[in-house]
Amino acid sequence: MSTPTLKQNPTHAGSTIVGIGxxxxxxxxxxxxxxxxxxxxxxxxxQRTGIxxxxxxxxxVSVVDMAVxxxxxxxxxxxxxxxxxxxxxxxxxxxxxATPSAAALIADKIGANPAPAYDISAACAGYCxxxxxxxxxxxxxxxxxxxxxxxxxxxxxxxxxxRTISFLLGDGAGAVVIGPSDEPGISxxxxxxxxxxxxxxxxxxxxLDVRDFSEQAMKSDGVELAAASEAxxxxxxxxxxxxxxxxxxAVWEMAKMAKKALEVAGITADDLGxxxxxxxxxxxxxxLAKQLxxxxxxxxxxxxxxxxxxxxxxxxxxxxxxxxxxxxxSGKLSLQIGFGAGLVFGAQVVRLP
Amino acid sequence: MASNxxxxxxxAEIVNEETxxxxxxxxxxxxxxxxxxxxxxSMMTIVVNAEEKFxxxxxxxxxKNLKTVGDxxxxxxxxxx
Numbered sequence: 001m002s003t004p005t006l007k008q009n010p011t012h013a014g015s016t017i018v019g020i021g022x023x024x025x026x027x028x029x030x031x032x033x034x035x036x037x038x039x040x041x042x043x044x045x046x047q048r049t050g051i052x053x054x055x056x057x058x059x060x061v062s063v064v065d066m067a068v069x070x071x072x073x074x075x076x077x078x079x080x081x082x083x084x085x086x087x088x089x090x091x092x093x094x095x096x097x098a099t100p101s102a103a104a105l106i107a108d109k110i111g112a113n114p115a116p117a118y119d120i121s122a123a124c125a126g127y128c129x130x131x132x133x134x135x136x137x138x139x140x141x142x143x144x145x146x147x148x149x150x151x152x153x154x155x156x157x158x159x160x161x162x163r164t165i166s167f168l169l170g171d172g173a174g175a176v177v178i179g180p181s182d183e184p185g186i187s188x189x190x191x192x193x194x195x196x197x198x199x200x201x202x203x204x205x206x207x208l209d210v211r212d213f214s215e216q217a218m219k220s221d222g223v224e225l226a227a228a229s230e231a232x233x234x235x236x237x238x239x240x241x242x243x244x245x246x247x248x249x250a251v252w253e254m255a256k257m258a259k260k261a262l263e264v265a266g267i268t269a270d271d272l273g274x275x276x277x278x279x280x281x282x283x284x285x286x287x288l289a290k291q292l293x294x295x296x297x298x299x300x301x302x303x304x305x306x307x308x309x310x311x312x313x314x315x316x317x318x319x320x321x322x323x324x325x326x327x328x329x330s331g332k333l334s335l336q337i338g339f340g341a342g343l344v345f346g347a348q349v350v351r352l353p
Numbered sequence: 354m355a356s357n358x359x360x361x362x363x364x365a366e367i368v369n370e371e372t373x374x375x376x377x378x379x380x381x382x383x384x385x386x387x388x389x390x391x392x393x394x395s396m397m398t399i400v401v402n403a404e405e406k407f408x409x410x411x412x413x414x415x416x417k418n419l420k421t422v423g424d425x426x427x428x429x430x431x432x433x434x
Contacts, residue, residue, distance in 0.1 A: 048392055244393045245413040252401055283394050 009141030015134070016185020017353045018145070019078025019177040022320035023069035024307065025057035034167045037160040045167065050282020054170030054308025056155040063095045064102050066173035067151035068109045070316070074147065075110070077353070078177035082111030085177070086143025089133055090119050091126025091150045091312035093341070094157050098207070102151070112147065123201070124278045124340025125191070126150055126312035127174070131336075132189035132346060134178040149175040150312035157203070159238040165201070166239065168281065170308030174316025176353070183351075187265030190257050191346035200245050201341040203237040210237065241341075250284045250339055254347075255291035258337050261347035265333075272298045273332025274322055274352065278339055279304035279314035288337075299326055311340065323352060354433050355407060360426045367402045371395050381423035389422075409433055 030053050031042040045051060057066060067090060075082050088107040095102035103117035122129040127150035134146035151173035158166035178186070213235060258277075262268060275298050277288050282304055289300055301318035310317060315336050323329055329352050337347035355363065365376035372395060385391045391399070396419075400411050403425070409432035411419075419425045 048394060242413075244397050244416060247394055248397045248401060248413065251398075281394075287398065 011141045012139050012144075012180035014181045014184040015138035015178055016181040016183070016351050017131075017176045018179040018181075019074045019076070019080070020316065020320050020323065020353050021070045021073025021075070021077055021175045022317050023066045023073075023173040024317070025055045025061055025066065025171050027056045027058055028053050029056050029170070029308075034160075038163045038167060040163070040167070048281075048283065049168055050285070050302070050305055051168060051308050052305050054168075055172055055306075057153050057171040061153075063092055063151050063153045063173075064105050064109070066153065066171065067092075067102065067106045067149045067175070070151065070173035070175040070313075071106060071110050071147050071149050074175040074177045078145070078179065080145055080177065080179070084145050085110070085112035085115050085147045087134070087137055087146045088112055088115050088117035089130040089146060089148050090117070091122060091130050091148075092119060092152055093121060093123050093126070093311060094153045095119060095151075096156065106149065110147070115143075122312075122338075122340075122344045122346070123342060124280065124309075124311045124314065125338035125342070125344040125346040127315045128189065128336060128338040128346030128348060129191060129344070131176070131178065131186060131348060131350065132191055135186040135189075135348075138178055138180055145177055145179045147175060147177055149173060150310075150314070150316050152311045152313050154239070154309075154311060157238055162238070162240065164243055165241045168309040169239070170310045172307060172310045172313045172317050174313045174320055176316060185351040187261065187349040189346055189348045190261040190264060191344075192257075193342050193344045194249075195342065197245065197249065197343045200249075200343065201241040202239070204240055205237045207237075210235070246343075247281070247284065249343060250280060251287045251291065254337055254339050254345060255288055257339075257345055257347050258288065258292055258335060261335060261337065261349060265349040267333065267349060269294050269298065269335075271333055272335055272349075273329050274299045274301065274319075274334040276301035276315050276318050276322065276334055276336045278309075278337065279307065279318055280309050280340070299329065312338075314338075319352070355430075357426055357430055360407065360429050361422070363406050364399075364403060364422060364425060364429075367399050367406065371398050371402070379422055381421065381426065383422050384420055385422065385425075386420075403429060407433060
């Protein structure tokens, strides 16, 4: 009996972003609002972070709702039917179920059922991770079109009274459709992780702590436990960071990765139309731009001033806004770099839709 | 290897570039936060620039101990030795 030859997918020569969408929730939280919760001032917050407002979603709007809106716009913008989507990748750290995924529900709501769908847990690098995977899926012929969404409802996982990270954060969703193209539209990803800094950004406690706390609370009257600050963290885990350590890594290590992304793309900063780093802090964005010695014509995404830091959603949201405000950027190259909890990072150059 | 005076002068230059403070204001007994009004992000920028200038490593956990300009000068001098 002869050995049968396996069939493999016919491949596509290139991949590119063919559509983009965004969802910005309706509630605007000002620095004055934030100063009701922490001892600070509008001036202090603006000077240290560049943030003036952040958008947050009302209680009844979920991560999935925001993702569906952004995804639907991206599909419409791509000029395809939802049924043509061959995979749905959703980057999020604020979908409140460990399982089932946000992606499966989003795929169904968006009309892409039964496309394969899964969540990516790569925090603020999640969108760039998704783009890297989508590029591989399209070029290898696994899918013709892949929907990549970054969606976060970070307001569900913050403690308004802590001051390392909560006041920076906002909610929102951004999405792109990646499809086949004759010309390369997505450069190789420069991506990676550094788990030695695992505890520099993350949740105050694990789900196991929540379970143990609940068990203890049920045995006692619960009141004394709730009074203890450690117990409070276990009641509902929220985000924290070691800002100074993260800042050093985000600027000087990420500047190296951004330069490497240009190098592997075979271009220089002069060839860029835009630079869209993760919208973590305006000071990081400014310092990164300085390190990269970007020429003046490169337009820098600074959505953070109004939107705050929206983790996985920040790069597609900022890109969506740049394209709306500067339509001439369409077809030009954008360097994007995401970095965050893990620590993880991902960078690539994309051709703007 | 730089002398303490050279380290102080170099630090003053770095602080001036980051904050615009006059180099003469950067004195050994001055606190980075209380006297020079340098925030944690600017402090990190100063630290990274000092690492480059003096060819030393200043670990993250050490940065918290550098309260005054004198602390930074001593640390850099020690790290160079």
